[in-house]
Amino acid sequence: VVSVATTNAPNPPGNGTTSSATVGVDSATDELATFAKVVAHDFSSPLQAIRGFGALLLETTGDRISEPEREYLHEIVGAANRMQALNDGLSTWIRARNAVFDVKEVALESIVNESLDAFRASIAERDVQVTVSALPLIWADAASIRVVLDHLLKNALRAMAAEHLPVILIQGSTSAREVTVAVEDNGLGLSESSRERAFGLFKRLDPKSEAGSIGMGLTLSRTIVERHGGRLWLEAAPRRGTRAMFTLPIDRSRIARPSEGTSPSAETARSRHLQHQAALAKIVEFSDEAIFSKDLDGHITTWNNASEVLYGYSSAEAIGKHVSMLITPERLPELPGLMDRVRRGEPTHRETVRIRKDRTLVDVALTISPLRDADGELVGASVIARDITERRQIEADLRAFLELAPDAIVVVDITGVIRTVNSQTVGMFGYPADELVGLPFERLLPHRFADVAQQIARVTERVPLSIETNLETFGLRRDGTEFPVDIQLSTLPSKDGSLPVAAIRDVTERQRRDQRRRDFVANAAHELRTPLTTLAGLGETLSRRYGSMEHADVEDAFAAMARQGERARVLLANLLDLSNIEDGSSKFAIVDVRLTSLLNQALDATPPPDGKIVTIAAASDVVVRADPDRLAQVVTNLLVNAYRYGGQEVRIHALADPTQVIIVVSDDGPGVEPDLLPALFEPFTRGRSAGISRGSGIGLALCRCILERMNGVITYQSVQPNGSRFSVILRRPA
Amino acid sequence: VSATVLIVEDESDITLTIRLLLQNEGYEVFGVTTGEAALDIFADDPPDVTVLDVVLPGMDGLEVARRLREDPRNQATPIVITSAHASVQVRRCADALGCRYLTKPFGTAELATTIAELLALRDHGVAAPIE
Numbered sequence: 001v002v003s004v005a006t007t008n009a010p011n012p013p014g015n016g017t018t019s020s021a022t023v024g025v026d027s028a029t030d031e032l033a034t035f036a037k038v039v040a041h042d043f044s045s046p047l048q049a050i051r052g053f054g055a056l057l058l059e060t061t062g063d064r065i066s067e068p069e070r071e072y073l074h075e076i077v078g079a080a081n082r083m084q085a086l087n088d089g090l091s092t093w094i095r096a097r098n099a100v101f102d103v104k105e106v107a108l109e110s111i112v113n114e115s116l117d118a119f120r121a122s123i124a125e126r127d128v129q130v131t132v133s134a135l136p137l138i139w140a141d142a143a144s145i146r147v148v149l150d151h152l153l154k155n156a157l158r159a160m161a162a163e164h165l166p167v168i169l170i171q172g173s174t175s176a177r178e179v180t181v182a183v184e185d186n187g188l189g190l191s192e193s194s195r196e197r198a199f200g201l202f203k204r205l206d207p208k209s210e211a212g213s214i215g216m217g218l219t220l221s222r223t224i225v226e227r228h229g230g231r232l233w234l235e236a237a238p239r240r241g242t243r244a245m246f247t248l249p250i251d252r253s254r255i256a257r258p259s260e261g262t263s264p265s266a267e268t269a270r271s272r273h274l275q276h277q278a279a280l281a282k283i284v285e286f287s288d289e290a291i292f293s294k295d296l297d298g299h300i301t302t303w304n305n306a307s308e309v310l311y312g313y314s315s316a317e318a319i320g321k322h323v324s325m326l327i328t329p330e331r332l333p334e335l336p337g338l339m340d341r342v343r344r345g346e347p348t349h350r351e352t353v354r355i356r357k358d359r360t361l362v363d364v365a366l367t368i369s370p371l372r373d374a375d376g377e378l379v380g381a382s383v384i385a386r387d388i389t390e391r392r393q394i395e396a397d398l399r400a401f402l403e404l405a406p407d408a409i410v411v412v413d414i415t416g417v418i419r420t421v422n423s424q425t426v427g428m429f430g431y432p433a434d435e436l437v438g439l440p441f442e443r444l445l446p447h448r449f450a451d452v453a454q455q456i457a458r459v460t461e462r463v464p465l466s467i468e469t470n471l472e473t474f475g476l477r478r479d480g481t482e483f484p485v486d487i488q489l490s491t492l493p494s495k496d497g498s499l500p501v502a503a504i505r506d507v508t509e510r511q512r513r514d515q516r517r518r519d520f521v522a523n524a525a526h527e528l529r530t531p532l533t534t535l536a537g538l539g540e541t542l543s544r545r546y547g548s549m550e551h552a553d554v555e556d557a558f559a560a561m562a563r564q565g566e567r568a569r570v571l572l573a574n575l576l577d578l579s580n581i582e583d584g585s586s587k588f589a590i591v592d593v594r595l596t597s598l599l600n601q602a603l604d605a606t607p608p609p610d611g612k613i614v615t616i617a618a619a620s621d622v623v624v625r626a627d628p629d630r631l632a633q634v635v636t637n638l639l640v641n642a643y644r645y646g647g648q649e650v651r652i653h654a655l656a657d658p659t660q661v662i663i664v665v666s667d668d669g670p671g672v673e674p675d676l677l678p679a680l681f682e683p684f685t686r687g688r689s690a691g692i693s694r695g696s697g698i699g700l701a702l703c704r705c706i707l708e709r710m711n712g713v714i715t716y717q718s719v720q721p722n723g724s725r726f727s728v729i730l731r732r733p734a
Numbered sequence: 735v736s737a738t739v740l741i742v743e744d745e746s747d748i749t750l751t752i753r754l755l756l757q758n759e760g761y762e763v764f765g766v767t768t769g770e771a772a773l774d775i776f777a778d779d780p781p782d783v784t785v786l787d788v789v790l791p792g793m794d795g796l797e798v799a800r801r802l803r804e805d806p807r808n809q810a811t812p813i814v815i816t817s818a819h820a821s822v823q824v825r826r827c828a829d830a831l832g833c834r835y836l837t838k839p840f841g842t843a844e845l846a847t848t849i850a851e852l853l854a855l856r857d858h859g860v861a862a863p864i865e
Binding site for chain 1: 745747748750751752754755757758818819838839840841842843
């Protein structure tokens with residue numbers, strides 16, 4: 001029983017006119033389809049041979065082979081036949097992918113009726129009630145849609161369950177953009193998982209069904225529908241059974257053109273080409289991208305709205321003019337090269353600067369493609385120009401930002417090749433910037449850290465915890481020297497995905513400072529060991545054995561304790577002084593100081609020990625600007641050193657010229673041991689001569705710090721044949 | 735007869751401290767300020783025990799200990815090496831030379847106990863009971 005309901009659905013636009021069109025964009029060549037095509041082709045002749053000779057053998061062997069052997073032969077021929085069916089299915093599918101569709105406005109109802117006619121026998125045999133309603137007009141290739149409907153009907157009929165009245169429902173509906181068609185049965189139905197599996201190339205819903213139906217049907221149908229720009233899927237029908245649904249777009253431009261194949265006739269091809277051209281013209285005219293074309297001489301031939309917005313010329317002003325009007329004079333030499341590429345038919349992508357009608361400049365990205373006429377003749381080029389001012393601004397901001405960073409910033413691509421660097425990188429590694437870009441990142445590290453360098457590319461991986469993002473390693477300069485660095489790895493989002501970034505800090509100075517601090521602490525602790533050992537040791541001995549000790553020993557013990565206590569006190573006072581001067585917390589009162597009185601005052605405070613002589617030679621009128629107490633401290637320290645390490649005679653003399661005042665303290669001792677000279681003015685450098693009066697090792701360091709605060713310096717020269725000479729140089733104000 | 739102790743130390747107040755301590759423990763104590771002087775004394779009249787500072791003007795204390803151990807007569811002599819710098823290398827050298835090692839500032843009781851132990855080891859092959 002076939003009942004057909006009246007069609008009342010709204011029709012798609014274009015109702016009444018019947019015109020053919022093939023529009024669309026080439027789908028990318030599908031490698032799998034190509035492969036399948038080759039396989040199907042190459043399989044067909046061996047299959048023919050197996051089937052042919054198999055059949056021949058079955059006929060000619062007669063009774064000469066046993067019954068089991070005959071069975072085997074049947075099996076072989078049967079298998080070859082099934083394989084032939086598979087191969088045919090594959091070929092059909094490939095044809096469907098590549099077929100040229102003759103897309104027309106057709107009544108779906110007529111296709112459905114043809115299909116139902118073909119299945120009339122099966123429908124009658126199973127007494128299926130078929131209801132057809134609301135079938136709209138569609139834009140499609142009628143023969144292909146017929147194939148789809150045949151498959152869907154065949155599946156619906158096959159799924160019928162014996163126990164109740166079989167029903168098939170075919171319905172259509174139309175929305176603004178597409179037509180939807182449903183073929184519904186009330187049969188056995190499919191589970192959700194088998195509904196998706198059903199679209200596998202060789203999937204059969206019922207393995208026992210006839211060999212001819214090899215599960216290609218749904219795949220083929222889906223391919224056809226998709227090539228029309230629609231979708232095809234299966235869903236569970238409301239009560240039971242399966243509903244196959246497919247859509248077809250009303251917008252004809254979504255129907256894919258075959259990736260190969262020839263048009264039915266040259267005339268249709270030409271008419272399609274014209275329509276194609278008209279459609280493209282509309283697309284170009286209303287595109288947001290500036291699109292224009294030029295002939296082989298560079299004269300503008302078309303000019304869209306967006307070109308006017310970008311460049312400021314109306315189409316009347318632009319068409320017929322030469323493209324050189326868009327190019328700044330200094331970039332004109334680019335033009336011949338660009339035109340050459342056009343004449344050779346080569347496309348060009350370039351980022352450059354162009355000039356507007358109002359003479360302002362604009363950053364643009366150009367895509368220049370060769371343009372051919374209907375006969376394939378090269379006639380000029382199309383130009384798509386995109387305004388990239390904003391992107392350029394962002395890039396410039398980013399670059400400025402990179403320059404602000406104290407570290408060398410290196411952006412690499414995921415293969416580890418350097419893309420961008422800031423000027424700090426140039427200074428740190430000694431390469432010119434253009435040489436750095438393109439260099440593998442690992443060249444910035446010594447070869448033995450190649451594995452560390454390779455980590456940088458991995459920083460963009462999804463599991464950032466798998467690598468250390470803070471690396472302590474060494475950098476390698478262009479000249480081959482190494483230096484300690486800290487590298488902080490991170491990522492920078494970009495249009496090519498996130499890129500690894502290394503922020504590199506030269507830690508040479510920091511390590512040197514750390515080492516000095518460690519040395520200072522160790523030295524200070526060391527200096528306190530002797531006083532503490534003495535104080536604690538003697539204190540303990542005295543407290544336990546005082547009564548039994550010799551009087552002279554008790555006196556010696558107390559004297560030593562006093563001496564070492566004083567030594568510790570002086571050491572701590574000097575360290576505190578040094579620290580206060582170095583960090584600036586100690587205030588200096590700079591005044592005019594008369595040098596002779598200051599020198600005498602210092603000598604009074606530190607008189608020479610017995611057997612030593614101090615002579616002072618200074619003009620009485622020399623005045624210097626200094627903190628008098630601090631300068632006296634310097635002279636005192638130098639005197640104490642001279643008493644401690646020098647000979648019998650110590651000389652102080654002062655020299656003055658208009659720019660500077662020099663105070664020289666010299667002695668006739670053995671001079672400073674040469675190995676002490678490099679660190680002579682560092683804390684804890686101390687002469688090795690033994691004795692109870694050895695110093696704390698702070699004195700000269702303190703002198704240097706004091707003089708630095710007063711814009712002065714202190715230097716040392718050894719005197720021939722023997723003796724030391726310390727010179728204090730103070731600048732005089734102009 | 736009380737045991738003799740030679741102190742090799744360039745800081746005279748340290749020498750004084752050790753001397754007064756050990757004298758009151760019953761030792762006979764004398765001191766020199768250089769390694770060379772110490773070797774001379776060992777050549778003439780070897781002491782029972784020596785306390786060697788590592789940092790000395792000229793030859794350092796470890797070198798003095800090494801030279802002493804080269805002489806078969808001094809191989810069992812108790813040597814205590816003292817140093818103001820706590821250093822793993824110095825400790826290893828001292829161990830290798832069969833010397834005790836004390837870091838300054840050491841407790842005086844610690845020094846006295848160490849010397850008593852070393853003498854007991856030399857004389858009886860056992861450690862002295864700890865007080």
